[in-house]
Amino acid sequence: QVQLVESGGGSVQAGGSLRLTCAASGSSFTLNTMSWYRQAPGSQRELVASITNTGSTNYGDSVKGRFTISRDGAKNTVYLQMNSLKPEDTAMYYCKAVVNWFHTYWGQGTQVTVSS
Numbered sequence: 001q002v003q004l005v006e007s008g009g010g011s012v013q014a015g016g017s018l019r020l021t022c023a024a025s026g027s028s029f030t031l032n033t034m035s036w037y038r039q040a041p042g043s044q045r046e047l048v049a050s051i052t053n054t055g056s057t058n059y060g061d062s063v064k065g066r067f068t069i070s071r072d073g074a075k076n077t078v079y080l081q082m083n084s085l086k087p088e089d090t091a092m093y094y095c096k097a098v099v100n101w102f103h104t105y106w107g108q109g110t111q112v113t114v115s116s
Contacts, residue, residue: 002026002105004095009110012085016114020080022095022107032098034071034078038091038112048093049080062088085114 008020024031035050049059049069057069068081078095095107 004107006110
């Protein structure tokens with residue numbers, strides 16, 4: 001079993017920044033692709049950004065140029081630096097990890113609220 005714990009969410013004004021952190025813990029696991037998703041009320045969960053274990057990244061169109069995903073393999077942690085935040089970025093943000101190539105785990109989520 002792998003546990004994912006997100007942190008760093010909060011409330012910020014438009015134009016501000018936040019940094020989300022997702023830390024994975026457990027025993028005898030290999031983290032593969034790690035991703036951030038978000039879900040706003042009444043909307044489907046959508047991909048924000050992903051990063052492979054070789055560092056290749058992918059971003060949703062709405063966050064390109066504003067968000068940056070990174071990871072620290074030694075700490076089993078993935079980060080999401082969010083700059084130039086907009087009210088439409090308001091959502092619950094979830095961390096997702098593919099572990100040992102076949103298993104998928106989700107965190108509990110961290111709320112991001114951007115006010116205009």
